[in-house]
Amino acid sequence: MVGPNKSQIILLEDLRDFVINVMLDMKIWQDYDLQPLRRINLGLLRKNATRKHGVAKWPKGITIHELGVHNIEIIELHPELLGKKWSAYAAYVLHHEFIHALGFVKHDSLFRSIERAWPGREAAKLASKFTEYLCKKSAKWLWVCSGCDTEIPRKKPSNGRYKCKKCLVVLNDIKL
Numbered sequence: 242m243v244g245p246n247k248s249q250i251i252l253l254e255d256l257r258d259f260v261i262n263v264m265l266d267m268k269i270w271q272d273y274d275l276q277p278l279r280r281i282n283l284g285l286l287r288k289n290a291t292r293k294h295g296v297a298k299w300p301k302g303i304t305i306h307e308l309g310v311h312n313i314e315i316i317e318l319h320p321e322l323l324g325k326k327w328s329a330y331a332a333y334v335l336h337h338e339f340i341h342a343l344g345f346v347k348h349d350s351l352f353r354s355i356e357r358a359w360p361g362r363e364a365a366k367l368a369s370k371f372t373e374y375l376c377k378k379s380a381k382w383l384w385v386c387s388g389c390d391t392e393i394p395r396k397k398p399s400n401g402r403y404k405c406k407k408c409l410v411v412l413n414d415i416k417l
């Protein structure tokens with residue numbers, strides 16, 4: 242794994258400060274000690290990840306009951322989240338990983354209610370936009386519909402296996 246470079250480290254630390262400062266003002270976190278969040282290692286996911294935008298990792302062999310903010314190994318974010326354009330979504334993703342870090346392991350209804358308490362309400366909607374952006378960036382093929390000219394960027398060719406949802410025409414592959 243390649244670690245973050247100097248400017249990425251600065252951006253990650255700024256993002257951490259921002260998210261913790263917002264959390265300190267959130268009603269839902271008032272009874273929690275948020276200071277340990279300042280000591281968590283922050284790193285980056287592989288650049289070619291598209292579906293995964295952030296992850297909280299504990300050392301192997303730790304049971305679900307032991308997962309906590311004191312033994313977390315690292316939180317990794319997608320490197321593209323450090324671009325200015327995605328700053329609102331980056332904060333939302335880091336908050337999501339901080340919820341995990343504070344002991345909420347599963348994406349259950351409690352987790353989702355905490356996640357929804359994040360004041361940047363629009364940020365959740367950016368998830369699919371960010372995925373789309375990553376898919377376009379990493380695409381090696383375009384799946385093209387000859388009926389409606391829809392273009393779907395993908396890493397692999399469709400090889401005649403997919404049809405346009407609107408036109409039901411088999412998609413053509415164009416190598417980028």
Ligand SMILES: [Zn+2]
Nearest residue numbers: 337338341348
């Ligand atoms: Zn999660």
Ligand SMILES: [Zn+2]
Nearest residue numbers: 386389405408
């Ligand atoms: Zn079509």
